[in-house]
Amino acid sequence: MICELDRLLLERTYELGARGIGNTSPNPPVGALVARGGCILGEGFHHYAGEAHAEVNALAAAGDARGATLYVSLEPCKHIGQTPPCTQAVREAGIARVVIGALDPTKHGGGADELRREGITVEVADDASARELIEVFAHTIESDRAFVALKMAMSLDGYVTSRPGVAEWITSEEERLFVRELRVACDAVMVGAGTVRVDDPQLTVRPPAQRLRQFQRIVVCERDAVPPDRRIFAEVPGYGRTIILAPGGSRARFRGLEAVADVIYVGTQEQELDLAHALRMLRARGIYSVLCEGGPTLAARLIVLGLVDRFYWAIAPLLLRSEAAVPVLAGVELNGGPRRVQFDRIERIGADALLYGRFLDV
């Protein structure tokens, strides 16, 4: 039985877990706390891959935890990795009961059953918030490519800008702060070549995020190279060299960029970038999650290829309709009729509307 107090304390573990977002990759962010008789004895979260797990930090903070309940956002592990198994730490601490937010999605699972066999009471809430916290991690287990979150912003009538080649901020300050949070939560931020040519973004966050290592910056060149004098290639303290994804058959055209960027050639013969292949290469380099910030061509291609795992779609309070206006998706047709979408959340953010969701049928 999970009571109201249990739910409250579980919610707290999600807050704690979220503090690790951006640093734990490829591990998931996890939060934990130890409580007895309604009092929190100690709290902890997973800081960095290779360091102590959340449960171990919470138990250390609690001191004497005999007979207490451990609340943890994700099922404790039973495997020996870079640190000893958490099930062992739980048992040794004399914990009587464990309340879990979400089960471990890995093939061999976590240690819930093992704890039960030890006579410890185990409850599993299977909360949506707990699953959201490990969404990228769960994807990492099932897929061999980087997780892709797509961030778009359009006017109420469906355009990103009033004419091609014009950089315009159409969303509110609050929405841009939200994008900053999204960037900081991912291993990398990605834009298309068109965005680099037109908007010329730096793709950093100011002030720099409290991360052990800043997110990487990626430019997707589906065909042609971009000018090397763009701001994204300028050195910024704390940030690594920008990555360029280029088609492997076009090395000559990208040679000039090798001085300012880390050019990854995808495939060998291709004149056009194989996006799925590129995302697999990113994952192989330790980039497990990517925030794609458009533009319309790259977004449409990713959607058509079924490579978007989650979207954040902002609607700015203005109309941009004109013959020259650039629609939010461009360049490719969505073959096979309408593509279904699911809205997970609908919110106001500043003066804008923000729709969270995912594409179905992919």
Next chain:
Amino acid sequence: MICELDRLLLERTYELGARGIGNTSPNPPVGALVARGGCILGEGFHHYAGEAHAEVNALAAAGDARGATLYVSLEPCKHIGQTPPCTQAVREAGIARVVIGALDPTKHGGGADELRREGITVEVADDASARELIEVFAHTIESDRAFVALKMAMSLDGYVTSRPGVAEWITSEEERLFVRELRVACDAVMVGAGTVRVDDPQLTVRPPAQRLRQFQRIVVCERDAVPPDRRIFAEVPGYGRTIILAPGGSRARFRGLEAVADVIYVGTQEQELDLAHALRMLRARGIYSVLCEGGPTLAARLIVLGLVDRFYWAIAPLLLRSEAAVPVLAGVELNGGPRRVQFDRIERIGADALLYGRFLDV
């Protein structure tokens, strides 16, 4: 001083007032109740123009109201119209205190000051919900044309249909039920000629709404006539003949429709419909509020001309992007750069997102 109980009872008057929506035009919907010591003695609302006002109905239901408080969504009137002034009824009933949701927006105002002079305590909440209830009425006072609410529905990428000439339901059942509510609340429902040609809607509600008189149905023909065999021209029990708004200089082209519809010729020489003039003519015929259900051309024209007073913009969970897809606004350019919009409310409705708001800069 307005206390929490006052606010609760005022909210109740808005609920009561809303029961009259669709029947009170050109009067506003108004709700009222009489309470003493936290007990509601009687409730009432304004049913139909020409019949008793909400205050009078509430006082009648209350019986002995001496020393009681009257709660009313709109400031009581002081004028002699089709019924005696409400201030007189309030005074005669021995009401000690009056709590008002919104002030009367008419030029000479309502009876709040008059009541104060009689020694009655008067409090004014000036609530957004109270003002929303009289939005059409307030517009009616300030403007000489019908109030226009615009209802649009588009895909997440900004299209109303995947190709021209195709009628598709893109929104959810819940969203369509909501549109039914909107239709019932207005004096008339209006569509463009393109919608009649392609979607061929009947524009009725099933089951028929509990209204004294059904809303009218209007087809806007900006230039060309529509075929007379469309469903909107078929007789439906309870509904009047459909109105056609036609340019006054094109009588010959519309003559054939006079057998099936009530054709209003706007102006005398014009080959193209003057929409502002048409809305003035509607108001002169007693149509004070119109729900425009698109399509893209009529919507864009109304927006460009500054003739939309409120919008309901549904976003359906699908993508329709293709070269043939029809954008949500079409046919005209929004001159003078981006047009600003304000979102008043952002909600989920079924599987869709629904944005309520108004266009600024007009």
